[in-house]
Amino acid sequence: MIIVLKPGISKKQEAAVIKEIRSLGYRPHIMRGVARTVIGAIGDELTHQSLETLITAFPRIVECVMPVQRRYKLVSREAHPSNSTIRVREHVIGGKKIHLMAGPCSVESEKQLMKSAEAVKAAGATILRGGAFKPRTSPYEFQGLGEKGLKLLARARRETGLAVITELLSETHADLVAEYTDIIQIGARNSQNFQLLIAAAKTGKPILLKRGLSMKIEEWLLAGEYVLANENPNLLFCERGIRTFETYTRNTLDLSAIPVIKKESHCPIVIDPSQGAGRADLVEALCKGAVAMGADALLIEVHPNPAEAWSDGVQQVSLDLFTRLAQELRAFILAAGRE
Amino acid sequence: MIIVLKPGISKKQEAAVIKEIRSLGYRPHIMRGVARTVIGAIGDELTHQSLETLITAFPRIVECVMPVQRRYKLVSREAHPSNSTIRVREHVIGGKKIHLMAGPCSVESEKQLMKSAEAVKAAGATILRGGAFKPRTSPYEFQGLGEKGLKLLARARRETGLAVITELLSETHADLVAEYTDIIQIGARNSQNFQLLIAAAKTGKPILLKRGLSMKIEEWLLAGEYVLANENPNLLFCERGIRTFETYTRNTLDLSAIPVIKKESHCPIVIDPSQGAGRADLVEALCKGAVAMGADALLIEVHPNPAEAWSDGVQQVSLDLFTRLAQELRAFILAAGRE
Amino acid sequence: MIIVLKPGISKKQEAAVIKEIRSLGYRPHIMRGVARTVIGAIGDELTHQSLETLITAFPRIVECVMPVQRRYKLVSREAHPSNSTIRVREHVIGGKKIHLMAGPCSVESEKQLMKSAEAVKAAGATILRGGAFKPRTSPYEFQGLGEKGLKLLARARRETGLAVITELLSETHADLVAEYTDIIQIGARNSQNFQLLIAAAKTGKPILLKRGLSMKIEEWLLAGEYVLANENPNLLFCERGIRTFETYTRNTLDLSAIPVIKKESHCPIVIDPSQGAGRADLVEALCKGAVAMGADALLIEVHPNPAEAWSDGVQQVSLDLFTRLAQELRAFILAAGRE
C-alpha cells in the first residue's frame, strides 16, 4: 500500500500514522518528496487488512491510500500464463475454434425450441441456449417454464447433439439445473450474488459469468475468483453490455473487454451481442467486431418468430438472419486465424 | 402502446403491422401525422404481451414502440394515495418522526457491537444496524460472523431496546435471519435477485430494499413490486448511491430519489450516506441534505475505531462524530416539520 | 509519482526504467515489497513531465503509474485556506448570506423579462438570470435574442436594482457580454472550452463555471484553475447535474459536490436545481437540500408562463411557485446558520 500524507505534516503526526501502519502488520518505508511525504507500507495486501481505513482514522494527516497489488489471484494471467480451455461435451472452448451459442431468450414450447435448435445447428452452432428460469424486471412478466423448460432443453440436446447452456437463478435450483445443462449461466443481475456463484461453482459444471450492468473489470475478475476459489476451474467470462447514459442502444457493449480479459486472465471470453445492444439490427456488426477482436464464443438470441417471443423479442434475430450471419462471420473468423 | 411507423410506408405494409397488433390482442387506432403515421394500440399493457417485438418483426416498417402505462402497480401512489407507515417494534417509520438507523458495517465482536449500540442509542438512534452476512467483492475478504453475528445483534437489542436491521444474503438463510432481526435489508448487489426478494418478503418482516448501483427508478420500483406482490406490504426503499463516472466519491448519492419516490410511491424512503459517498467526511452534509429533502430515516455506519474496522472503515464515522451529527441534524429536522 | 513494476522483473529491466525516470528529471527511490517493487519518483509533478508514459515505453516491466500531487493550485484550499467571497455590485457571494439567482431560461421579450424580474425581486432574489445567447442542441431551436437580450437585461437591472448573470457562448462576444452583465456564466457544454474560459476571465468579471455533464471534480477544479491562472480571482463553481444512466430526471444533481468543493477549494459553490433535475416538480426539494448542505447560492429558472416558454419550459417554475419556494427555504437557511 502507498500512503500519501497531506502537506505540512509534523513529525509527531507522521509518527502516529506509522505506528498504526505497524500495528496493522505492515512495514513502513518513508519517502520525502518535493510536495509531500509518501509512505510505502510493505506487506501482503491480500492477507493483511486494507490500510484505506487510515483516511478515516487520520483525516487531517492522510490524503489518500493506494493499493499496489491486484486483488485477484486464481483467475489472473500471472497464475496461469497460457489460455485455459473448457471442455463441454466433445467441444473445447478457448481453443482455436470460435463457438456459436444460440437459441431463444426463453424456452416457450417444444415446437419453438426444436425449430430453433435444428436451425442453429444447421447454421453451425455447437451450443444451444434457452432460458428456463427467467429473471424479469417486473413480477408480472413471464418467469420461464422452470423444470419443464429444462426437460425440453435436454430433449433438444438428445435430438440434435447440441450442448446446452441455461441460466441458474436460485441457489436452491443448483443441483436441478446442473442435472440438465452443460454450462451454467450466471446472469448480469446476479453477477455479484456470491451465494449463487458458490452454489453454481460447487456443481462442477462450467460457469459462464456475465458481467454486471455496472461492474468494473476488476470486480468481474473478483466475482470469477469466487468460482475458482470454490475449486471449479471451468470459468467463462461473458461481456453483455454495460449501462451508460446512451439510450439508442439498451446497453453499451464494451468490446474492449475482450483484449482486457485476455490480458488479465487465462479464462475464455464470450460476447453476447443480443443483450449487448438490445436491438436485433446491430447483432451482425457486433458479432463481426467480437470475432475480429478475439472472442472465443458468441452467445446469440434467435427466435423462429421474434414478433411473438414471450420475452425480449426486440433483440432476438430470426432463424434466417442467424443462418446468414453465421455465413458472413466466416471470413472474419479466418482473418482472425481461428476456425 | 404507441407504434410509430417510418416515413413513406405503403398501405399494404401498414396493414401487416395492424394485423399483428390485433393478433396480439390490442385494438389499433391510426393517426396520420405530418411526417409519419402513428398507431395507438389500445389494450392493457400489463396483461398483454409488449408490442416492442414489432420493431424486430417489421424492421423496415416500424420505427419505434413506446409503452404508455406504468409497469408497477402496488408500490405506486395511484394504488395507495397516502403515505404507508411501517411498524417496527414500538416505532413507526414513514410518519412524522425521522429515524436514525446506525451501527457498524460488520458485527465484529461483542465489545465492538455493544459499544456502538450504547453510543448510537444515547445519541438518539432507534434502530441498530450491523452486518452478520457480508457480501464482499473479493472472496478473500471478511465474510461476516454469520449466525454468531445475528446472536450478538439480538443481545444488543435485548440490552439496549434498539430494534435491529441486518442484511439477508441467501435464500436459504431467510428464516434464520428473520428470527433475529426486525427489518431485513436487501443489499444493492442483490437488488434484482428476485428469488431472494421473494424469500425475504415471505418472512413477513419489513424489507429495506437498497437501490442497485445502476438501477433506474422504474426498475427499483418494480423490484419493490416483487415484495408487495408476495403479500408483504412493509417495504422501505433505501437510496445508497449510484455508480457514475465520478471517482472522488465511491458512488454518487442521488438525493433527488427522495422527492421522486415520494411522488411515485407511498412507501417510506431511507438514505444511506455512508455507502452513498464511501467517505466518512461527507456523511454529515449528506445527512442534512437528506433530512431537508424529506427522507424518513437515515442509515449510517459508525464504528468505535474506524482505523481497525474489518470492512469499509473508510466510510464509517466514529461514535463521537455520530453524536455530534445527531445533534446538528436537529435544526434541519425541525425546519422540515419533522421530529 | 509512484511507479509499480510487474512481478518477476530482472535487475536489468529495473535499471532501464530507473534510467528513464532520471532522464525525465525525477529522483528515483526504490522500495522492494512482498509482491512487487515500487519506485517513488521524487520531483515536482507540476513542473516535470508525467511519468505515465513509462507504461507505454516499458509495457512488460511497468504495471502502473500513480501521481501523488494534486494538479490544481490556485483554486485549492491549500492555496487559500479561508473562503473566498465574490463582490457583485453591492452583494457578497460566499459570505453568510445565501443568494437567490432567478429568472427565465431565455430572455424572450421585455414583458416576459420585466414580469419575471419584478416577481423574483419581490420574493427575495438578488440576481436576475436570463439567457441572451443560448446553446441549443439543435440548430433549428431558438438561439436567443443576442444583443437585444443583453439590453433587456440591462434595462431590468436599471429598473429593479437586481444584479445580472448571463451566459457567454463565444470568445468574440466576451467584451460585449461583459459590458452588460455582472456575472458571466460559462455553460456546461463549454466547461472545457478553455479559449472561452480565458476570454471570459480576461474581462475581469466574476465567472460562474458550470460543471460539465461528465466532468470529474478534478477536471472541474482544473477548468476553474484556467480562470484564476488568467488573473481573475472571482470564480464561482456551479453544480447543475451530471449525466448518468437514470432517465427519470434529465440529469442527476450531485449535491455531494457542495461539501467536496468546500473541502477542496475556497471558491463559492452555486446549485442549479432547474438544469439539475430538468423537471420543475423537483426544484423545491433540491433547493432545500442544497441550502442544508452548504450552498452559497441557488440558480433557478422561472417563467411567467412555463407552457409557452421558448426553451426548456419543462424545468422552469412559475412565478407563484418561486415565491412560495423562497418562503419555504427560510427555515432551512436559518437552520444552516445562514441569512
Place this chain on the structure above:
Amino acid sequence: MIIVLKPGISKKQEAAVIKEIRSLGYRPHIMRGVARTVIGAIGDELTHQSLETLITAFPRIVECVMPVQRRYKLVSREAHPSNSTIRVREHVIGGKKIHLMAGPCSVESEKQLMKSAEAVKAAGATILRGGAFKPRTSPYEFQGLGEKGLKLLARARRETGLAVITELLSETHADLVAEYTDIIQIGARNSQNFQLLIAAAKTGKPILLKRGLSMKIEEWLLAGEYVLANENPNLLFCERGIRTFETYTRNTLDLSAIPVIKKESHCPIVIDPSQGAGRADLVEALCKGAVAMGADALLIEVHPNPAEAWSDGVQQVSLDLFTRLAQELRAFILAAGRE
C-alpha cells in the same frame, strides 16, 4: 407529439390541455385507452414549439409527452439514402478504401513530426494527424506549438504527400487553421461548442466531429447538423470513446456507434482507438474490431518515442508497432470487402 394524460382526468381538465395544444399550432387527436387517455398532436415538430412544456403547465393532468419525429434532417439517411463521400486532396473517404490517419498527439518538433510522417506513410497511412493547438485539462500542461505546429504539418505534407488533419480550438483561428489543414478536427470537449462548429463549417474544409464524452447519438447527429446547416456537406463523425464508470480504460470505445451511424446517417464514420481506450496496448484489437464493423477510417496516435511524448504518451503507439498493426489489419479489411 404524443401526450399521455394521467388516469382519472375529467373532461374539463382534458379540454384545457387540448386548448393549449391547439394554441401552440398542433391538431389534437384523442385516443381513449384502457388505462388512460392519449392525445396525438399532429403538426411538424421541427417548426412548432415542443409540447413538453405541457408537463410543467399541467402537472396534475399530463403524465408525459413523447416526440415522434427525429430532430435532425440533413445528416439523416432519410435525406440522403446513399453514403456520402468526402474528397480530401486525391483521397475519397467513405468509399471502398479504409483510410489510416496517423501521427503524434502533439506536434513537438520538426524531427519528431517528419519521422512520424515518413513512418506512417511507409506503413500505408494517407492522412497525417498532429495537434498544433491542444486542449489540456490543466493550464499547466503543454498547450501546443500553435502556428509553428501548423507550419510543420504543412511542411510534412509537402515532403510526404500525406494529407493533414489537425484540431481547431478557437473560433478566432478558423481561417488560420483552414489555411494549413485538409481536414479540421473538432475535439470531444468542443463537440457542443456550436460557435466553433459554425466557424469551422464556414471555412468549407471537411470537418471531423468527435463525439463528446457524454454525448448521446442523437446529440452527436444534431451537432453534425450544425455543420450541414451551415452549407458544408463534408462531415465525418468520429467515435473516440464515451465516459463510463469503468476505470481500467480511460474511456469506453462504443464500437456499436459504427452500425448506428451507418443506419441513421449518410456521413462517414471514423474510429479513434487511441483516445477510445487511452492505452496503447488495446489499440490493435480495437482497430481490428472497427474495421470488421464497417469503419471508414481509423485515427491513430503514434510517436517515435512514446516515453518522452509531451502529451498523452500513454496512448500513443510506437512507429514499429504501427507498421505491424497496419499489416495485421489487411486480412480484416479484405474480410470486410474493403481496400
